[in-house]
Amino acid sequence: MNETQWIHELLDSSGSAIGFRVREHLHHEQSDFQTIDVYESTDFGRLMALDGCWMVTQRENFIYHEMLAHPALYSLEAPNHVAIIGGGDCGTLSEVLKHDSVLSAIQIDIDERVTRVSEQFFPELCASNDDPRVSLLFEDGMAWIAGCDEGSQDVILVDSTDPVGLAEELVSETFFRQCHRALSDQGIIGMQSESPLLHVELLKTLRLRLANAGYSDIRHHLFPQPCYPSGWWCITLARKSGQFQDTPCRNVNERMECRYYNAAIHQASGVYPTYLRAAFDDE
Amino acid sequence: MNETQWIHELLDSSGSAIGFRVREHLHHEQSDFQTIDVYESTDFGRLMALDGCWMVTQRENFIYHEMLAHPALYSLEAPNHVAIIGGGDCGTLSEVLKHDSVLSAIQIDIDERVTRVSEQFFPELCASNDDPRVSLLFEDGMAWIAGCDEGSQDVILVDSTDPVGLAEELVSETFFRQCHRALSDQGIIGMQSESPLLHVELLKTLRLRLANAGYSDIRHHLFPQPCYPSGWWCITLARKSGQFQDTPCRNVNERMECRYYNAAIHQASGVYPTYLRAAFDDE
Numbered sequence: 082m083n084e085t086q087w088i089h090e091l092l093d094s095s096g097s098a099i100g101f102r103v104r105e106h107l108h109h110e111q112s113d114f115q116t117i118d119v120y121e122s123t124d125f126g127r128l129m130a131l132d133g134c135w136m137v138t139q140r141e142n143f144i145y146h147e148m149l150a151h152p153a154l155y156s157l158e159a160p161n162h163v164a165i166i167g168g169g170d171c172g173t174l175s176e177v178l179k180h181d182s183v184l185s186a187i188q189i190d191i192d193e194r195v196t197r198v199s200e201q202f203f204p205e206l207c208a209s210n211d212d213p214r215v216s217l218l219f220e221d222g223m224a225w226i227a228g229c230d231e232g233s234q235d236v237i238l239v240d241s242t243d244p245v246g247l248a249e250e251l252v253s254e255t256f257f258r259q260c261h262r263a264l265s266d267q268g269i270i271g272m273q274s275e276s277p278l279l280h281v282e283l284l285k286t287l288r289l290r291l292a293n294a295g296y297s298d299i300r301h302h303l304f305p306q307p308c309y310p311s312g313w314w315c316i317t318l319a320r321k322s323g324q325f326q327d328t329p330c331r332n333v334n335e336r337m338e339c340r341y342y343n344a345a346i347h348q349a350s351g352v353y354p355t356y357l358r359a360a361f362d363d364e
Numbered sequence: 365m366n367e368t369q370w371i372h373e374l375l376d377s378s379g380s381a382i383g384f385r386v387r388e389h390l391h392h393e394q395s396d397f398q399t400i401d402v403y404e405s406t407d408f409g410r411l412m413a414l415d416g417c418w419m420v421t422q423r424e425n426f427i428y429h430e431m432l433a434h435p436a437l438y439s440l441e442a443p444n445h446v447a448i449i450g451g452g453d454c455g456t457l458s459e460v461l462k463h464d465s466v467l468s469a470i471q472i473d474i475d476e477r478v479t480r481v482s483e484q485f486f487p488e489l490c491a492s493n494d495d496p497r498v499s500l501l502f503e504d505g506m507a508w509i510a511g512c513d514e515g516s517q518d519v520i521l522v523d524s525t526d527p528v529g530l531a532e533e534l535v536s537e538t539f540f541r542q543c544h545r546a547l548s549d550q551g552i553i554g555m556q557s558e559s560p561l562l563h564v565e566l567l568k569t570l571r572l573r574l575a576n577a578g579y580s581d582i583r584h585h586l587f588p589q590p591c592y593p594s595g596w597w598c599i600t601l602a603r604k605s606g607q608f609q610d611t612p613c614r615n616v617n618e619r620m621e622c623r624y625y626n627a628a629i630h631q632a633s634g635v636y637p638t639y640l641r642a643a644f645d646d647e
Contacts, residue, residue, distance in 0.1 A: 087374055087381055096407030097590070098370055098383030124379030141561060141594075144637075278424060278590060305588060305596035307380070307561060311424075312595010313588035341637040349632035354427075354624040 085123055090135050092310045095279050099135060099308060101125055107202060112194035115242075119202045127202055128308070129170065131195070131242060135308040137170050137203065145273075145314065146206075147342040148304045148350065150176035153236050153271035153318055154183075155329035155347060160235040161185070164263075166222035166251060168240030169195030172206040177238070178214065179337040186215050193219035223250050229263040237264060239272035244283070252287060257294035257319075264321045270296070274317040276310055277303050281360050284317070288361065291319045300325045301357075302350040304341070327351060368406055373418050375593045378562050382418060382591055384408055390485060395477035398525075402485045410485055411591070412453065414478070414525060418591040420453050420486065428556075429489075430625040431587045431633065432599055433459035436519050436554035437466075438612035438630060439601065443518040444468070447546075449505035449534060451523030452478030455489040460521070461497065462620040469498050476502035506533050512546040520547060522555035527566070535570060540577035540602075547604045553579070557600040559593055560586050564643050567600070571644065574602045583608045584640075585633040587624070610634060 089100035101122045108119035118130045126139025150173050154160050159182040165173050169190035177186050190196060196217060200207045210217065218225065226237070237260045241248035250256055251272070260270045270291075275283055284301065291299050296319035306314035318325065333344045353361070372383035384405045391402040401413045409422025433456055437443050442465040448456050452473035460469050473479060479500060483490045493500065501508065509520070520543045524531035533539055534555070543553045553574075558566055567584065574582050579602035589597035601608065616627045636644070 087372070089370070089372060089381060089383060091370055091383070091385070093385075096385040096405060098372060098381070098385075099595075100372060100374070100381030100383065102374075102376075102379040102381075122379060278588065303588075305561065305586075305594070307594040307596060311588070311590040312382075313590060340639045343638045343641070345635045346637060349635035352628045352632035354629055355626045356623045358626070 088120060090130070090133060095310045097310050099310065099312075101128055101135075101138070103128070108198060110194065110198075112192050114192045117194055117198050119198060125308075129198070129203065134242065136242075137172065137206070138308050139203065139205075141307050142172055142206070144304055144341045145306055146172035146176050147339050148302055149173050149238055149240055149271060149273060149316055151339065151342045152302045152316065152347055152350065153238060153269050154180050155331065155333065156269055156318065156320075156325055157235060157267060158331055162234050162265075163187070163236045163238065164189065164229070164234045165238045165240055166226065167242070167248070168238065170199040170203060170206050171196060171210055173238055173240045174215065175206055175209045178209045178212050179334075181334075183214060186212075187218060188215070189218045189220060189222045189225045191219065191221050223256060226256065226259045226263055229259075231262050232265045234263050235265050235268050237268070237270045239270070241273065243275070252283075252290070254290040254294050257291055257296070261295050261321060266322055268321045269318055271316055271318045274301065274315050276313055277301070277315045277354070277357055278311045278313055281357065284315070285360060287317055291317070296320060297322050298324045300351060301353070303353070304350055371403060373413070373416060378593045380593050382593065382595075384411055384418075384421070386411065391481060393477065393481075395475050397475045400477055400481050402481060408591075412481070412486065417525065419525070420455065420489070421591050422486065422488075424590050425455055425489070427587055427624045428589055428597065429455035429459050430622050431585060432456050432521055432523055432554060432556060434622065434625045435585045435599065435630055435633065436521060436552050436601055437463050438614065438616065439552055439603075439608055440518060440550060441614055445517050445548075446470070446519045446521065447472065447512070447517045448521045448523055449509065450525070450531070451521065453482040453486060453489050454479060454493055455486075456521055456523045457498065458489055458492045461492045461495050462617075466497060469495075470501060471499070472501045472503060472505045472508045474502065474504050506539060509539065509542045509546055512542075514545055515548050517546050518548050518551050520551070520553045522553070524556065526558070535566075535573070537573040537577050540573055540579070544578050544604060549605055551604045552601055554599055554601045557584065557598050559596055560584070560598045560637070560640055561594045561596055564640065567598070568643060570600055574600070579603060580605050581607045583634055584636070586636070587633055
């Protein structure tokens with residue numbers, strides 16, 4: 082590829098597309114689970130796509146990774162043990178490790194190749210992978226959580242692809258029950274939960290399943306996500322006991338050098354537009 | 365066009381693209397100023413593009429139009445006289461008219477064809493155009509503001525295309541000075557001001573020019589914008605005197621039936637991510 086070209090992700094289910102101008106196709110492989118592509122783009126740094134869906138760009142992945150990690154971890158005084166289901170690019174892991182209270186961070190991604198490709202092409206996301214607190218496991222997250230010691234995790238983050246195919250089980254009530262069992266008394270599950278514009282019905286389904294699985298409080302945080310459909314995304318948090326506060330429950334450590342997240346963003350990202358309030362009020 | 369096809373806006377300056385799947389090309393014309401296209405899409409209702417850039421989709425334009433109108437108008441106790449420069453699709457106008465205090469709403473768009481095409485294909489945006497408070501002018505906004513009576517407008521909203529070509533003058537210090545002159549003592553200028561991810565330098569330039577033009581306080585509100593580059597957008601507000609409050613300065617009227625905007629969104633949309641705070645702190 083000597084000249085630039087445009088590569089588009091065409092999302093059939095939403096009838097919308099996001100594309101980037103690329104100058105080089107750096108990597109392509111078919112792993113045991115999915116295709117993995119890495120491109121050098123003209124304006125967004127390197128891009129990774131799984132099965133043709135944009136996952137990460139170097140320019141803006143900080144928003145997603147910070148927002149998946151910090152609202153959850155700052156909803157606890159001192160999270161010690163964190164598990165990440167999925168998250169093979171290690172960006173969420175690197176944010177989790179910024180919290181001094183964290184003693185163990187276990188990442189369970191079914192596809193080792195995603196992590197190996199990230200180590201090669203996105204070294205900044207993997208810079209903390211040799212932290213002694215880290216365990217990288219390459220196995221099925223559903224099976225791992227079923228065998229996880231009861232009450233052993235303070236936070237479980239689900240950093241999955243879209244909830245179809247591979248990741249469909251990760252939004253099931255069965256999975257939410259197994260996470261509930263694996264969480265400590267004050268524990269929190271946090272998951273990427275798609276677009277607040279395109280996937281309102283999915284959000285309502287998640288809320289119902291989490292409530293059925295025994296969680297005591299559910300909250301969403303909304304944020305921009307330029308490389309995902311609609312450019313707008315959210316995470317869903319649920320507590321094993323107690324209620325979420327509107328604000329971080331401890332001082333946000335500015336030495337962590339977050340580029341997007343701060344205490345005011347924690348609160349602001351938890352505010353819902355009117356139509357979403359109405360959708361949840363119907364429950 | 366018998367089958368669906370994908371139409372992409374390729375934004376050269378950002379190296380990113382946004383596309384939609386369309387089933388019918390409803391309208392195409394070359395006006396005196398730009399090309400105007402309307403498509404029927406599979407998932408976002410009708411779409412309008414000016415010079416190949418997506419301007420409006422029926423599915424999500426409520427976010428942009430509410431956020432351009434309401435944070436500005438809810439920063440005043442009782443805005444009476446409102447001017448909209450640009451805004452030919454009339455969506456911003458329809459939001460402005462929801463405020464009972466508004467006595468006159470003047471829309472000045474250089475291209476009458478945008479409004480006529482909107483009346484035909486986006487009638488829901490134009491439903492209030494025959495409100496007796498409305499004046500639709502089709503002339504140059506720069507010339508209009510230069511001749512506008514001093515102190516005659518409480519709010520001036522700039523709902524323009526990207527600040528290149530036609531709309532470049534609408535971000536000039538000269539224009540901001542003329543608006544300042546046309547505003548009443550407590551008056552507010554509000555403008556669409558591009559992507560908080562892609563256009564940080566433009567925001568810094570706007571802030572400098574607004575300060576130079578004599579405005580006393582400047583504030584941005586951030587919101588999702590699925591059909592514009594990066595999917596994330598902002599407005600910039602500036603006051604002729606006094607300071608912005610964090611919250612609406614009067615009760616938000618729920619009968620207005622906003623789908624995105626509410627009092628909590630007013631406050632939340634004014635919170636900046638850490639990198640943007642840092643960019644502004646450098647000033």
